[in-house]
Amino acid sequence: MHSEINQMSIKFLSRSSNEAFARQAVAAFAAQLDPTIEEINDIKTAVSEAVTNCIVHAYRETTGYITVSAKLFDDGEIRIVVRDKGCGIADIQQARQPMFTTGDAGRSGMGFTIMESFMDRLRVRSREGIGTQVTMTKRIAARFGTR
Amino acid sequence: MHSEINQMSIKFLSRSSNEAFARQAVAAFAAQLDPTIEEINDIKTAVSEAVTNCIVHAYRETTGYITVSAKLFDDGEIRIVVRDKGCGIADIQQARQPMFTTGDAGRSGMGFTIMESFMDRLRVRSREGIGTQVTMTKRIAARFGTR
Amino acid sequence: MKCSHKRERCGIVIRFHGELGHHEAAQCVEYLEKTMTLYPTEPIFLDLSGLTFMDSSGIAVVLGAQRNVLGAGQSFCVIGTPPTAMRIFQASGICRRVTFLPALPQTEGEEDDLCTAK
Amino acid sequence: MKCSHKRERCGIVIRFHGELGHHEAAQCVEYLEKTMTLYPTEPIFLDLSGLTFMDSSGIAVVLGAQRNVLGAGQSFCVIGTPPTAMRIFQASGICRRVTFLPALPQTEGEEDDLCTAK
Ligand SMILES: Nc1ncnc2c1ncn2[C@@H]1O[C@H](COP(=O)(O)OP(=O)(O)O)[C@@H](O)[C@H]1O
Ligand SMILES: Nc1ncnc2c1ncn2[C@@H]1O[C@H](COP(=O)(O)OP(=O)(O)O)[C@@H](O)[C@H]1O
Numbered sequence: 001m002h003s004e005i006n007q008m009s010i011k012f013l014s015r016s017s018n019e020a021f022a023r024q025a026v027a028a029f030a031a032q033l034d035p036t037i038e039e040i041n042d043i044k045t046a047v048s049e050a051v052t053n054c055i056v057h058a059y060r061e062t063t064g065y066i067t068v069s070a071k072l073f074d075d076g077e078i079r080i081v082v083r084d085k086g087c088g089i090a091d092i093q094q095a096r097q098p099m100f101t102t103g104d105a106g107r108s109g110m111g112f113t114i115m116e117s118f119m120d121r122l123r124v125r126s127r128e129g130i131g132t133q134v135t136m137t138k139r140i141a142a143r144f145g146t147r
Numbered sequence: 148m149h150s151e152i153n154q155m156s157i158k159f160l161s162r163s164s165n166e167a168f169a170r171q172a173v174a175a176f177a178a179q180l181d182p183t184i185e186e187i188n189d190i191k192t193a194v195s196e197a198v199t200n201c202i203v204h205a206y207r208e209t210t211g212y213i214t215v216s217a218k219l220f221d222d223g224e225i226r227i228v229v230r231d232k233g234c235g236i237a238d239i240q241q242a243r244q245p246m247f248t249t250g251d252a253g254r255s256g257m258g259f260t261i262m263e264s265f266m267d268r269l270r271v272r273s274r275e276g277i278g279t280q281v282t283m284t285k286r287i288a289a290r291f292g293t294r
Numbered sequence: 295m296k297c298s299h300k301r302e303r304c305g306i307v308i309r310f311h312g313e314l315g316h317h318e319a320a321q322c323v324e325y326l327e328k329t330m331t332l333y334p335t336e337p338i339f340l341d342l343s344g345l346t347f348m349d350s351s352g353i354a355v356v357l358g359a360q361r362n363v364l365g366a367g368q369s370f371c372v373i374g375t376p377p378t379a380m381r382i383f384q385a386s387g388i389c390r391r392v393t394f395l396p397a398l399p400q401t402e403g404e405e406d407d408l409c410t411a412k
Numbered sequence: 413m414k415c416s417h418k419r420e421r422c423g424i425v426i427r428f429h430g431e432l433g434h435h436e437a438a439q440c441v442e443y444l445e446k447t448m449t450l451y452p453t454e455p456i457f458l459d460l461s462g463l464t465f466m467d468s469s470g471i472a473v474v475l476g477a478q479r480n481v482l483g484a485g486q487s488f489c490v491i492g493t494p495p496t497a498m499r500i501f502q503a504s505g506i507c508r509r510v511t512f513l514p515a516l517p518q519t520e521g522e523e524d525d526l527c528t529a530k
């Protein structure tokens with residue numbers, strides 16, 4: 001079985017002061033799946049990476065809207081989509097390589113690698129000049145038969 | 148001066164399991180104004196009352212979307228708008244009376260009274276069959292010259 | 295939200311931990327009713343000191359519990375209410391009908407124990 | 413995010429408390445640089461035990477700090493890294509270039525102190 005049980009979306013300006021808001025909001029929503037502290041941290045980390053990318057790369061010289069939506073499924077899966085209407089990515093395969101970055105010294109090029117290793121699945125879709133959409137899923141294991 | 152410095156909105160299904168998400172998300176956003184723990188709690192409480200009203204009253208027999216948006220201003224004000232497309236309120240003045248409720252035994256009729264006393268200002272607009280919009284503002288005092 | 299209870303000298307203490315909003319209220323009411331059925335002849339103390347959040351849903355939870363306990367001829371009392379939750383009870387005026395105490399009343403036995411322990 | 417530092421026998425310990433993401437990274441870098449300027453002739457220990465969250469922004473913060481300290485001819489070491497932050501450092505491979513220790517190394521003086529205290 002894999003049917004949707006809940007959903008939400010948040011929309012906010014690409015200011016770095018909103019990064020904490022975004023990861024905490026997703027964590028508060030994901031809490032319904034009764035995750036462990038480590039699972040919640042994995043989700044916060046992945047969301048933080050994806051949202052930071054929108055702020056730092058997609059809207060590098062400008063400010064725009066970022067949308068984060070999340071769905072919960074009855075098998076304990078959470079699916080998170082982070083979307084921007086920024087500059088887009090020319091070569092996604094290259095962008096996903098560990099250590100590849102077009103950012104400044106503050107960027108390590110490890111964002112996608114960390115999203116991949118902290119979540120179960122990562123899909124990146126992007127079109128130059130249109131925007132980028134990052135979809136991440138993670139299955140939260142049932143505990144004490146709570147589901 | 149009173150100009151907007153940041154904004155966000157969240158949209159979610161009218162399930163009671165989303166109440167905690169809504170108040171925590173607003174609290175995470177409001178944290179940027181460096182509020183005291185008490186101020187954050189006031190905001191969480193007011194949001195909780197307004198969102199519960201959408202779930203319990205607006206979409207009493209159904210499920211619908213609830214939107215919570217928030218704006219921050221440079222004088223430390225936060226303005227929160229909670230919106231539903233539910234049944235609406237026939238008589239707003241009556242609805243705002245302490246202890247007035249059309250709900251079951253679990254409702255005390257104190258929701259609007261608490262929103263009023265925990266926030267600085269409360270405005271309710273509603274049309275039967277169209278929906279309800281609750282606007283609440285609160286000024287967060289500057290501390291240690293952080294603003 | 296977690297509910298628990300334990301027997302003290304003065305009666306049964308029921309404790310709520312975490313956030314109490316509309317979503318959690320049903321669970322609290324159920325736990326209260328179950329526990330009162332288990333101990334129908336004991337005074338009930340509702341300990342709210344573990345609440346990290348409460349909205350107006352808490353009002354009906356407390357009033358309902360008091361109605362049941364008094365109906366069974368026992369005494370009912372709320373203890374350890376955090377200041378923010380207290381503001382909600384105060385706004386609602388139920389403080390005129392429900393007894394709120396800072397902590398469990400010290401029973402004579404306990405005072406003795408304390409003396410011996412010293 | 414809060415930054416603080418104090419002098420220990422073994423050198424200067426700089427401590428980060430709270431969440432470290434991209435937004436907070438600039439503040440951390442600034443604090444590190446300011447503190448290194450104050451103590452240019454001391455070994456630097458970066459204590460991450462107070463971090464409740466860290467994303468990949470922490471990698472560049474640590475690498476930049478190490479570059480500056482080593483450049484000034486001093487030693488640099490990260491201590492108390494929480495397990496979740498450690499997973500990020502491990503994924504990035506910087507553990508091969510930066511020294512991570514569970515806690516401050518015990519200096520001989522301190523061992524003496526401990527003995528005397530006993
Ligand atoms: N939302 C986005 N919009 C545009 N470019 C992006 C976006 N996300 C990632 N990129 C590109 O992919 C590269 C690699 O991203 P990532 O692995 O997260 O590392 P980092 O953010 O440290 O550069 C970025 O440097 C950037 O060129
Ligand atoms: N969003 C809403 N949609 C429809 N009716 C509402 C809404 N919010 C409040 N009401 C009406 O106003 C009354 C008073 O609300 P409130 O003061 O919050 O107390 P309570 O929620 O305990 O009933 C409710 O009982 C309901 O009839």
